[in-house]
Amino acid sequence: MKMTVKEVDTDKIIFTPQDNDSFYMDDESLCLCLDSVYAEDVTLPYHVEAGEVFVLRVNGYYAMHEDGDDIPDIAPVAIIPEQYYVE
Structure with missing residues (x-):
């Protein structure tokens, strides 16, 4: 699921879903x-900034x-930068 980073701080990342x-x-x-x-199990690929697009592997819960x-709140299995995701 593609999401755009809306806001980042030391405690949380807020995403806006792109897809319907x-x-x-x-x-x-x-x-x-x-x-x-x-x-705990999510590895951030690098310093995340507002406006970046990621593909999140989620289960819908x-x-x-x-x-x-x-x-x-969500619990993604993986956070992949859009440029590294092949559909």
């Missing part, structure tokens, strides 16, 4: 909380993580 996939189609933004157990905002 069946996963998360009603969500305007999705969050990967870097301080949660869901991010939400992560159960309370971080105090209203943005749904």
